[in-house]
Amino acid sequence: MNGNLRIKALPTEFYDQFLSERAKNLKPSPIRGLYPLEKQPGVISLLAGKPEPSTFPFTSLSFTAKDPTDGNTEITIAIPRNELTPGLQYSDTAGLPDLLKWITALQELSHGRKHGRNVSGEGEEGWRVSMGTGSQDMISKSATALINPGDSILVESPVYAGVIPIFRNMDCKQIEVPTDADGIRSTSLKEILENWPESQKRPKLLYTVPYGCNPTGMTASLERRKEVLRLARQYNFIILEDDPYYYLYCDKATRPASYFALEVTEPCGEETGKAYAEVGRVLRFDSLSKVLSAGLRIGFASGPEAILRRVDMLTANANLQVSSLTQLIAFRLLDFWGYDKFFLHTRNVSAFYKQKRDVFERELQKWLGGGAPEEGECDEGRLAEWVSPEAGMFFWFKLLVETSTEPSSPSLEEQDSRTLIETHAFANGVLALPGTVFLPNGSKTPYVRASFSLLDENQVIEAMKRLRKTVLEVRNLDSK
Numbered sequence: 001m002n003g004n005l006r007i008k009a010l011p012t013e014f015y016d017q018f019l020s021e022r023a024k025n026l027k028p029s030p031i032r033g034l035y036p037l038e039k040q041p042g043v044i045s046l047l048a049g050k051p052e053p054s055t056f057p058f059t060s061l062s063f064t065a066k067d068p069t070d071g072n073t074e075i076t077i078a079i080p081r082n083e084l085t086p087g088l089q090y091s092d093t094a095g096l097p098d099l100l101k102w103i104t105a106l107q108e109l110s111h112g113r114k115h116g117r118n119v120s121g122e123g124e125e126g127w128r129v130s131m132g133t134g135s136q137d138m139i140s141k142s143a144t145a146l147i148n149p150g151d152s153i154l155v156e157s158p159v160y161a162g163v164i165p166i167f168r169n170m171d172c173k174q175i176e177v178p179t180d181a182d183g184i185r186s187t188s189l190k191e192i193l194e195n196w197p198e199s200q201k202r203p204k205l206l207y208t209v210p211y212g213c214n215p216t217g218m219t220a221s222l223e224r225r226k227e228v229l230r231l232a233r234q235y236n237f238i239i240l241e242d243d244p245y246y247y248l249y250c251d252k253a254t255r256p257a258s259y260f261a262l263e264v265t266e267p268c269g270e271e272t273g274k275a276y277a278e279v280g281r282v283l284r285f286d287s288l289s290k291v292l293s294a295g296l297r298i299g300f301a302s303g304p305e306a307i308l309r310r311v312d313m314l315t316a317n318a319n320l321q322v323s324s325l326t327q328l329i330a331f332r333l334l335d336f337w338g339y340d341k342f343f344l345h346t347r348n349v350s351a352f353y354k355q356k357r358d359v360f361e362r363e364l365q366k367w368l369g370g371g372a373p374e375e376g377e378c379d380e381g382r383l384a385e386w387v388s389p390e391a392g393m394f395f396w397f398k399l400l401v402e403t404s405t406e407p408s409s410p411s412l413e414e415q416d417s418r419t420l421i422e423t424h425a426f427a428n429g430v431l432a433l434p435g436t437v438f439l440p441n442g443s444k445t446p447y448v449r450a451s452f453s454l455l456d457e458n459q460v461i462e463a464m465k466r467l468r469k470t471v472l473e474v475r476n477l478d479s480k
């Protein structure tokens, strides 16, 4: 963190140019909009139609969980009747206050952001947190709050398949920004922005998954991130930083800073002789799905108040709030652990996936990486190409179906993995995702996404044998 920088939060009016017409026309919920007044001391509220919790059958809740310091020890967390009430009752739209507070402090610790006044005490950084039913919910609502039909948005490509239908349903133009082993290609992004046609409205958003990207497994390098942020400031767009794999980073090198963190450390320029950083261009999405439980359905967005206010209004209309009970369970566990144990837990989880990744890669190398894996077999050469992921739970590999001696010959690029996976691999008893589902324009690709999160070693070996068999069969078919 650069303590010499003056932090300037973008003003509320700045977001008018980004908010969708629908978001601008949203009105606060007539009931939920008055909820904060209920908390005024001395007020007798006749406001909300809240049920009386004493009529509910649940009287207490107790669960056991792992102690991260020792994977074998279980701790018991008991929630007695009086403390269970917030979990049984309606709560605030943005989230259960205790959990919101815990998560806000987590963002401060993980990303060096100050929720209240900034480091130099010169005003607010202008961000807060809102809870969603998984980060998917927050991404979808943020897209609604920001995109008008006909808008152009920049999406890294390949992209998380779960956002393609969201953006498609918004009738916006998805401009693909290619990625490689170092994440999103900032030079391509620059080219797109520099050559943007005068007659067309400029893109207002960039969607990217910076750590252990789904599907490519790639983590964007620090240099790329800095350049992307610089371009966002120069060409005036907002970065949607979708980061559910943040805590699954397992590379030996120091983790590159998130976009949310870089906003306060990367200077924009100088004013009255002092360097300043402008903050408020990053809307960050986190998820508890990969580290606590996917079934809890808790994700959260951190970013400008002006956007999250609209997101909360969409929540108030659509589902009122995330389940209070799951928020309470998550809070009680996190509060019991504290931040040190939470970080220890996430390190344990990332070490678990690192070990899975290593086994997967070893077998991928053995069965598809070239050479004859078993005695008596012919050497068929390389059957796949990939780059080792530094986070997340995916391998993204190119199947080399053609027997060309030049693996990057244009004819290979034209190959599509869909039939190979859906027909031939499935017939051989192995499934993966054909890469085309991760391309917003649905173009062909020889790439495949394989998830290594659930398989044990024997399953990995068997899956790789079956994939090898499939590629060899298809090669033979092609040569006939």
Ligand SMILES: Cc1ncc(COP(=O)(O)O)c(C=O)c1O
Residues within 6 Å of the ligand: 133, 134, 135, 136, 137, 160, 162, 209, 214, 242, 243, 244, 286, 287, 288, 289, 294, 298, 299
């Ligand atoms: C990149 C990405 N974003 C968002 C999500 C949705 O996560 P959540 O369970 O928090 O809704 C996923 C889930 O796999 C994902 O891979």
